[in-house]
Amino acid sequence: MSCYIKKVATVSPIGDLGENVNLNSFAASACVADEPDYKTVITNANLRRRMNRMLKMGTYAALKCMGDDSVSLLLTATSLGSISDTEKMLDTIYTSDETLGNPTAFIQSTFNTLAGNIAQIKSIHIPNITFVNRGNTVANALKYAQVKLADDIESILFVSSDEKTELSESVLSQFDLSADGKYGEGASAMILSSEKTESLAEIVYSQCGVDLQTALTEMELSTDDVEILDSKRWCGEYGTSQAFGVALAAKMMEFGMFDGKSHVAIEHRYGPDKSVVILKKS
Amino acid sequence: MRILCCASSIVSVSGIGVGKCFDDVAGADIECLKPRFLSTAVDVPLREIPFSNEEIFKMLADNYSVVLPSRVYTRTALLSMLTVADLLKSSPDVSGKRVVVVNATTAGGMDKSEVYYHNLTVDGSADLALVAGHEPADATNLVCGFLQSRGAEVVWSTTVSTACSSSSVAIGIGMDMLRSGDADYAICMGVDPLCKFTVNGFNSLGILSKNVCRPFDAERDGLNLGEGAASVMLAGDEFISSVSDNIPTLCEVLSCETAADAYHQTATSPDAVGPTLAMKAALRKAGVDAGQISYVNAHGTATPNNDESESTAMINIFGENVPPFSSTKFWTGHTLGASGVLEFALSAEMLCRQTLLPTRNFKNEERLTPVTTAVKTPLEYIMTNSFGFGGGATSIIIKKV
Numbered sequence: 101m102s103c104y105i106k107k108v109a110t111v112s113p114i115g116d117l118g119e120n121v122n123l124n125s126f127a128a129s130a131c132v133a134d135e136p137d138y139k140t141v142i143t144n145a146n147l148r149r150r151m152n153r154m155l156k157m158g159t160y161a162a163l164k165c166m167g168d169d170s171v172s173l174l175l176t177a178t179s180l181g182s183i184s185d186t187e188k189m190l191d192t193i194y195t196s197d198e199t200l201g202n203p204t205a206f207i208q209s210t211f212n213t214l215a216g217n218i219a220q221i222k223s224i225h226i227p228n229i230t231f232v233n234r235g236n237t238v239a240n241a242l243k244y245a246q247v248k249l250a251d252d253i254e255s256i257l258f259v260s261s262d263e264k265t266e267l268s269e270s271v272l273s274q275f276d277l278s279a280d281g282k283y284g285e286g287a288s289a290m291i292l293s294s295e296k297t298e299s300l301a302e303i304v305y306s307q308c309g310v311d312l313q314t315a316l317t318e319m320e321l322s323t324d325d326v327e328i329l330d331s332k333r334w335c336g337e338y339g340t341s342q343a344f345g346v347a348l349a350a351k352m353m354e355f356g357m358f359d360g361k362s363h364v365a366i367e368h369r370y371g372p373d374k375s376v377v378i379l380k381k382s
Numbered sequence: 383m384r385i386l387c388c389a390s391s392i393v394s395v396s397g398i399g400v401g402k403c404f405d406d407v408a409g410a411d412i413e414c415l416k417p418r419f420l421s422t423a424v425d426v427p428l429r430e431i432p433f434s435n436e437e438i439f440k441m442l443a444d445n446y447s448v449v450l451p452s453r454v455y456t457r458t459a460l461l462s463m464l465t466v467a468d469l470l471k472s473s474p475d476v477s478g479k480r481v482v483v484v485n486a487t488t489a490g491g492m493d494k495s496e497v498y499y500h501n502l503t504v505d506g507s508a509d510l511a512l513v514a515g516h517e518p519a520d521a522t523n524l525v526c527g528f529l530q531s532r533g534a535e536v537v538w539s540t541t542v543s544t545a546c547s548s549s550s551v552a553i554g555i556g557m558d559m560l561r562s563g564d565a566d567y568a569i570c571m572g573v574d575p576l577c578k579f580t581v582n583g584f585n586s587l588g589i590l591s592k593n594v595c596r597p598f599d600a601e602r603d604g605l606n607l608g609e610g611a612a613s614v615m616l617a618g619d620e621f622i623s624s625v626s627d628n629i630p631t632l633c634e635v636l637s638c639e640t641a642a643d644a645y646h647q648t649a650t651s652p653d654a655v656g657p658t659l660a661m662k663a664a665l666r667k668a669g670v671d672a673g674q675i676s677y678v679n680a681h682g683t684a685t686p687n688n689d690e691s692e693s694t695a696m697i698n699i700f701g702e703n704v705p706p707f708s709s710t711k712f713w714t715g716h717t718l719g720a721s722g723v724l725e726f727a728l729s730a731e732m733l734c735r736q737t738l739l740p741t742r743n744f745k746n747e748e749r750l751t752p753v754t755t756a757v758k759t760p761l762e763y764i765m766t767n768s769f770g771f772g773g774g775a776t777s778i779i780i781k782k783v
Contacts, residue, residue, distance in 0.1 A: 174642075179517060181543075186579075190499040193582045198423035201586020207647050207771065209583075210488065211543035216772030219642040225659050227640035228774060229551055232490070233541040234519035240540040244555065247562045267502075274510050308538070339517075372523065 103246045104299035104382055105290050106255075108347040109165035111135060111157040112286035114334050117344075117351050118164060123334065131284035131336030132264075133157060144221055150204055151217070152184045157287035158214040158261030163221065165289035166257050173253050174228035175245060176215045177237040177260035179339020183268045185209040214261055233308075235370025238342040239377055242292075242306040249294040260340040261287035277337060277371050284336015288343035290350070296382055300350040304363070305378035312367045315376035319363075326378070327361040342368035342377060349379050384619040385557050386631040386783065389473030390727035391465045393611040394714050395429040398468055403724075404731045407713045407739045408756035414594050420576045426590045429608035429715030430576055431461065438464055446471075448528060456491035456515035457575035459524050461611035465571060466525050469613045470532065474567075474622075474629050477533030482565040484555045485522040485541045486548035486572040488719040491515035493577040518543065521573065529569070537565055543719065545770030546681075547640070548572055549612065550722030550778055554638035556616050566621050571613035572720035580718070581607060587648065589685045595716075597682035597709035597741050598689050600748035605683040608715020612724035632730040633780040636668035636763075643773035649687050654695035656775040657681075661699045661765065664777035670763055675705050675779075677738055679729045679766035680752070682709020683716050688769065693749045706759075708741040708752040722768040726778060729764045733782045736761050 109118035115134045138156050141163050142148045151159065158176065180186075185208040192202040207213065215228035231241040238260055245256050264285040272283050293299065305319050316326060329352075331345035345366035358364060366377045395415070396403040417428045419435075433441065438460040442448040446467035462485065470476065495516045501508035514520065518541040526536045538559060544551045549572025556568030574580070584590050584607060591604035622629050641663060643656025650657065665672060680692055689709075696704050710728055717724055732739055738759060741752040762782050769775045 187499070189579060189583060190496055191503070193496070193578055194500050194504060198578065198582055201582065203583075203586040206583035206586055210545055210771050212545055212770070212772040212774065213647065215544070216642070216647055216774070219644040219773055220646070223644050225641045225644055225656060228544070228642055228772075229555070229640075230543050231540060232487075232518050232543045233522065233539075234517040236519065236540070240538075243538065244540070244558070247558055247564075250562065251558065271510070271513055275514075309536075373519065 103303040154263035161287040161289035162259040235373030236308040239375035256292040259289040260343040301379040308375040326363040327358040389615040391469040454511040459521040462521040465611040479566040481534040482559040483539035484552040486552040490518035544774040547768040547770040547776040548719035550768040550776035573611040574718040595684035597684040600746040606715040608717040610717030610720030639663035650691040654691040657695035658698040660775040660777040668779040676761040678707035
């Protein structure tokens with residue numbers, strides 16, 4: 101079951117990991133995405149104007165990562181989806197006593213709008229699936245990617261995206277989902293392939309409902325071999341923050357930043373959900 | 383590996399049961415129904431499941447021995463539990479078996495989140511428990527806990543959302559997980575509660591009919607929203623034979639293929655590119671010729687756009703020999719994320735009974751004419767289609783066993 105990470109691109113509080121990122125430059129307090137100039141990449145002005153931040157971040161990361169490559173499957177992942185447009189839609193319903201509509205907010209709020217936008221912009225008819233399983237979403241999608249790459253699919257574009265709003269941050273903090281109370285946001289895209297050539301890292305494990313120790317035991321790995329990456333200090337906590345961790349780990353592996361360690365583990369604990377993804381040097 | 387469907391469940395406007403829903407589609411009086419439980423100012427017919435949340439909670443305990451701890455449950459979670467509890471009544475025993483759960487929804491726990499939002503913004507304060515089930519994972523995890531309580535080893539579970547094709551996509555994922563060898567059974571399901579968010583959203587798009595919807599009719603004027611929860615249990619043939627010779631199977635699932643229309647966020651392309659590609663891919667994967675399809679269960683929402691482009695897609699695939707087809711949404715309404723599995727279950731039941739379900743209220747011919755009465759006829763292969771916002775089109779082919 102070979103699943104190699106070929107490329108990454110992100111919109112995150114520390115910028116695009118696909119570019120050269122200086123990890124020391126980030127002031128770790130804001131956890132707000134450092135948003136790029138979208139119009140250079142999302143050139144369709146009509147679509148771009150209607151997009152909320154979740155869609156802009158996700159579409160940007162996806163297009164940036166994909167470049168001119170072709171892929172045969174698109175997997176997207178989100179926890180809260182287009183939460184800003186969801187709030188807008190609810191606001192219209194209650195302020196107008198259900199007499200006014202907000203078709204744009206409704207359409208944009210649908211979980212799979214990101215996938216639809218990417219397909220439309222790239223004019224690609226490949227299948228797309230949107231995973232919406234809270235804290236397990238990313239590990240779910242990566243596990244499914246492993247299964248499809250082992251079967252008949254050669255390459256996959258994976259992209260996750262979540263935006264934060266004042267209300268979403270307030271609700272998540274009341275559920276006490278972050279260990280240090282910092283809620284973040286961002287989008288992370290990766291090209292996944294069954295081919296090892298020119299890859300950054302290999303995803304060797306992606307499982308939900310397990311803690312780190314169980315994962316290491318299952319993989320017959322010891323902590324001597326494995327770097328445990330705490331990526332949330334750079335991206336903040338959110339449902340799909342694990343994807344940022346995976347992208348970051350892949351880039352750090354490329355730059356040989358884990359001295360003497362063959363593997364990196366990215367654990368995600370999010371309310372009742374827990375999952376572990378393990379990467380291996382490729 | 384041949385993949386077989388060994389149990390199904392539907393919770394719909396007809397109540398609980400595939401048979402009940404089937405019989406109602408075939409012959410019940412068609413009424414224009416108003417909702418009893420959803421309070422909304424939008425005055426349109428809605429095909430609501432005829433139980434309140436309190437009734438479902440009690441039915442789970444009394445009829446299915448599922449005693450849930452006392453807390454706030456979304457309708458999504460309760461309906462998910464109800465369909466899976468009903469599924470296990472007729473399914474093989476899951477105890478000691480490796481089970482994959484793939485749930486699908488468009489609204490998730492919005493039925494309670496919208497109450498939270500209202501209370502917070504209008505009244506100034508709201509009970510946090512109302513949004514604890516906002517994310518679809520809440521319902522899925524509840525189902526997994528229930529299966530574990532029945533002795534199943536839940537090896538993998540997820541929730542997907544591809545708008546109105548969501549639960550068809552869930553079937554495809556379940557098939558992939560079975561083929562990977564990681565699981566013995568795949569429970570693929572879809573659920574969508576009626577809520578103000580969905581009703582107002584569709585209303586703002588101007589695609590809700592004020593009357594009983596009329597799929598493929600020249601005078602169709604929009605869809606009826608329905609409420610639904612449906613589930614199926616799939617397994618590989620060798621595994622099923624290894625368990626027992628007596629496990630009943632409803633159908634074989636030959637293929638489940640998806641394509642993107644890549645045209646518009648809510649409308650299907652006039653050439654029906656996505657639907658045509660999905661249907662073509664499903665036929666190819668199934669190794670079945672278009673001419674072998676006995677019946678097509680159409681997506682048939684009764685919006686002018688959907689039925690027009692779906693007719694184009696069927697003509698693209700079948701040419702002048704479009705097989706008998708119908709949309710069952712005149713009865714169930716459009717159950718959104720549940721519709722894929724719901725219509726899969728009805729299609730499997732058609733194979734079992736060798737009887738086609740009709741679109742009974744069709745009157746005015748436009749391009750293609752659906753079957754209008756329930757007909758007993760030899761059925762070998764059925765194609766069932768789902769298309770969604772975002773351009774996702776999924777086509778499934780099943781075979782009589």
